[in-house]
Amino acid sequence: MKATIERATLLKGLSHVQSVVERRNTIPILSNVLIEAAAGGGLKLMATDLDLQIVETVDAAVDTPGATTVSAHTLFDIVRKLPEGAQVQLTAAEGKMLVTGGRARFNLSTLPRDDFPVIAEGDLPTKFDLPAATLRQIVDKTRFAISTEETRYYLNGIYLHASEEGSDGPVLKAAATDGHRLARMTVAQPQGAAGMPGVIIPRKCVAELRKLLDEVDGSVEVSLSSTKIRFGLGQAILTSKLIDGTFPDYSRVIPTGNDKLLKIDPKSFMEGVDRVATIASEKTRAVKMTLDRDKIILSVTSPENGTAAEEVPGDYTSLGFDIGFNARYLMDILGQIEGDSVEVHLADAAAPTLIREGEKAPALYVLMPMRV
Amino acid sequence: MTDQPPAPGAPARRIIHVDMDAFYASVEQRDDPALRGRPVAVGGSRERGVVAAASYEARTFGVRSAMPSVTARRLCPDLVFVRPRFEVYRDVSRQIRAIFARYTALIEPLSLDEAYLDVTEDIAGMGSATATALAIRAAIKEETGLTASAGISYNKFIAKIASDQNKPDGQCVITPARGPDFVAALPVKRFHGVGPKTAEKMTRLGIASGADLRARSRDWLLANFGSWGSYLHDAARGLDDRPVRPDRIRKSVGAENTFFTDLRGPTELLEALDGIVETVWPRIEASRSRGRTVTLKVKYDDFRQITRARSFAEPIASRAQFAEAGKMLMLALCPVERPVRLLGLTLSALDQPGDPVAAQLGLGL
Numbered sequence: 001m002k003a004t005i006e007r008a009t010l011l012k013g014l015s016h017v018q019s020v021v022e023r024r025n026t027i028p029i030l031s032n033v034l035i036e037a038a039a040g041g042g043l044k045l046m047a048t049d050l051d052l053q054i055v056e057t058v059d060a061a062v063d064t065p066g067a068t069t070v071s072a073h074t075l076f077d078i079v080r081k082l083p084e085g086a087q088v089q090l091t092a093a094e095g096k097m098l099v100t101g102g103r104a105r106f107n108l109s110t111l112p113r114d115d116f117p118v119i120a121e122g123d124l125p126t127k128f129d130l131p132a133a134t135l136r137q138i139v140d141k142t143r144f145a146i147s148t149e150e151t152r153y154y155l156n157g158i159y160l161h162a163s164e165e166g167s168d169g170p171v172l173k174a175a176a177t178d179g180h181r182l183a184r185m186t187v188a189q190p191q192g193a194a195g196m197p198g199v200i201i202p203r204k205c206v207a208e209l210r211k212l213l214d215e216v217d218g219s220v221e222v223s224l225s226s227t228k229i230r231f232g233l234g235q236a237i238l239t240s241k242l243i244d245g246t247f248p249d250y251s252r253v254i255p256t257g258n259d260k261l262l263k264i265d266p267k268s269f270m271e272g273v274d275r276v277a278t279i280a281s282e283k284t285r286a287v288k289m290t291l292d293r294d295k296i297i298l299s300v301t302s303p304e305n306g307t308a309a310e311e312v313p314g315d316y317t318s319l320g321f322d323i324g325f326n327a328r329y330l331m332d333i334l335g336q337i338e339g340d341s342v343e344v345h346l347a348d349a350a351a352p353t354l355i356r357e358g359e360k361a362p363a364l365y366v367l368m369p370m371r372v
Numbered sequence: 373m374t375d376q377p378p379a380p381g382a383p384a385r386r387i388i389h390v391d392m393d394a395f396y397a398s399v400e401q402r403d404d405p406a407l408r409g410r411p412v413a414v415g416g417s418r419e420r421g422v423v424a425a426a427s428y429e430a431r432t433f434g435v436r437s438a439m440p441s442v443t444a445r446r447l448c449p450d451l452v453f454v455r456p457r458f459e460v461y462r463d464v465s466r467q468i469r470a471i472f473a474r475y476t477a478l479i480e481p482l483s484l485d486e487a488y489l490d491v492t493e494d495i496a497g498m499g500s501a502t503a504t505a506l507a508i509r510a511a512i513k514e515e516t517g518l519t520a521s522a523g524i525s526y527n528k529f530i531a532k533i534a535s536d537q538n539k540p541d542g543q544c545v546i547t548p549a550r551g552p553d554f555v556a557a558l559p560v561k562r563f564h565g566v567g568p569k570t571a572e573k574m575t576r577l578g579i580a581s582g583a584d585l586r587a588r589s590r591d592w593l594l595a596n597f598g599s600w601g602s603y604l605h606d607a608a609r610g611l612d613d614r615p616v617r618p619d620r621i622r623k624s625v626g627a628e629n630t631f632f633t634d635l636r637g638p639t640e641l642l643e644a645l646d647g648i649v650e651t652v653w654p655r656i657e658a659s660r661s662r663g664r665t666v667t668l669k670v671k672y673d674d675f676r677q678i679t680r681a682r683s684f685a686e687p688i689a690s691r692a693q694f695a696e697a698g699k700m701l702m703l704a705l706c707p708v709e710r711p712v713r714l715l716g717l718t719l720s721a722l723d724q725p726g727d728p729v730a731a732q733l734g735l736g737l
Binding site for chain 1 (some may be wrong): 533685686731732734736737
């Protein structure tokens with residue numbers, strides 16, 4: 001194999017690929033990137049952790065087609081340090097790969113390409129296109145709520161499912177929850193998504209997808225079965241196994257009868273929460289909200305640090321009461337609100353609270369209070 | 373939460389250590405006249421069983437608690453094995469604590485059958501700690517039909533050793549004046565925390581008695597026994613300022629099981645683990661404990677023991693979560709390197725009842 005490629009092009013490709021590679025691996029070849037030089041020109045870079053696989057095609061001049069595998073992180077670090085504008089030459093022969101760029105030469109150990117594991121995609125019967133911007137929103141508005149608790153592995157991802165019951169026609173819904181809060185995003189159902197199985201996209205796939213989405217305009221091709229999902233993002237193809245579990249019926253925890261409505265500016269609300277939470281105990285991050293007619297007081301009482309309070313303006317006409325929230329959870333949600341007003345639908349201090357921009361807003365959040 | 377050392381010049385404390393005599397076995401002999409006067413062992417008689425308690429008749433044959441049942445039977449072929457009835461022991465234990473409570477509010481139970489009492493403040497007007505101990509033992513005999521022994525001294529360490537001095541059905545007083553000599557004469561294995569291994573190490577270092585320990589400097593003890601050396605230094609001088617803690621809090625809830633035959637396959641190990649979850653979870657629920665750390669204990673057939681723990685951000689909230697955590701820890705050890713003789717599962721890092729209750733509520737998903 002012999003190929004020549006612009007440093008910046010290779011670096012960008014490798015940066016996508018190397019983040020799929022786990023830092024620590026018990027199987028040596030999983031630390032490697034598979035480099036395949038095609039006869040017609042172009043390099044295919046591929047990495048996997050056995051659950052998630054990325055294949056990225058980059059422009060390159062190929063002298064001799066062929067393939068090999070080398071340490072992804074090492075190659076990435078090398079290319080990163082090569083001088084800007086350098087032409088990088090990759091030459092693989094006899095168990096080594098020679099990397100030259102500028103005046104530097106690296107002779108790297110390789111592992112045989114035939115040992116490189118590939119995720120068998122199988123049949124992916126559901127296929128639809130989503131605008132990259134829409135997919136970005138879906139991820140941004142839900143991913144913060146993904147659980148990190150491994151014992152509840154079925155919550156370790158975003159649940160994507162189709163529904164025919166939207167008020168404006170069929171929809172695609174994405175939901176994530178950690179058992180304390182729930183985030184749901186609803187978008188118009190794309191052609192081809194009808195009848196798709198509900199799937200749970202693992203957290204790591206979501207993270208890699210989000211990075212790649214920053215570099216894509218236009219649309220993303222989504223293909224899936226009940227066990228695998230593939231995202232076609234221009235030059236990159238991300239394929240992931242899906243979480244094999246049942247996502248709980250989350251719709252039953254979305255409150256429908258919360259009769260106390262607070263309308264508030266999300267920005268000043270969030271800033272106020274952030275300020276008073278400065279002294280909240282690291283463990284609980286509890287912030288108390290005292291609601292009174294058009295008067296909202298945020299406060300924190302910390303046995304170690306003292307007390308803090310801030311009044312924030314808001315529209316509220318129902319019966320006054322106190323309710324506690326985890327400041328971080330509240331800020332995660334408020335950080336996703338784009339408009340200048342947010343609706344907080346409350347019931348009581350122990351009931352789920354609904355947060356959304358308005359009835360028609362595509363995103364909806366449910367937050368359980370804290371007992372304070 | 374710091375323990376105040378006693379102020380200099382403060383009057384000596386009066387501490388009683390009450391220890392029931394052969395507790396489980398005595399309860400069994402009390403409730404079944406046929407067992408009286410016979411060597412009785414409470415515990416499993418099966419191949420892998422362990423003696424939980426032995427009656428005094430059994431002890432004359434050398435039967436001891438924690439001894440494998442097989443060994444016990446070899447020492448005493450007429451030994452009668454009785455299955456433990458923990459419910460009954462717990463009831464008796466409650467009765468005994470109610471008796472203690474008549475004499476002091478400072479009660480620190482160590483287990484079902486022993487407790488430290490601080491009777492410095494003589495609320496019952498008994499006149500002396502010795503009289504209080506006599507009254508308590510008489511009440512125990514009267515109300516439960518069982519005997520107890522007591523050690524009376526000016527700190528917990530000496531009181532505990534003293535309660536063993538005139539067992540069964542006796543008591544022993546060690547005054548502050550006699551304390552140092554009493555401790556000096558003790559063989560090191562009577563010191564708290566000195567097991568067979570440490571005793572061996574001490575023998576190697578030429579330490580056989582409390583007097584030998586006292587001859588060593590604090591620095592020397594620290595160098596040889598780590599931070600524990602400081603305790604040894606004080607204990608050898610009869611000093612121990614640990615207070616009697618009535619609010620001693622539970623640190624963990626767990627259970628373990630020694631198997632009839634050693635286990636090897638993941639399926640049988642997970643099944644066995646399920647059985648332990650079955651035992652532990654009701655205890656966790658009963659104690660209303662909320663813990664964040666799950667610890668798996670594994671003893672291999674060569675008696676080597678390892679533990680693997682995992683902590684979570686939130687307390688374990690359900691039996692399923694507890695079982696899943698145990699399963700993850702177990703599977704991480706599979707395939708097991710040797711056949712497994714014992715498995716245990718414990719929940720710890722418990723929420724303290726006194727902690728501020730800023731609790732995150734769940735959505736119920």
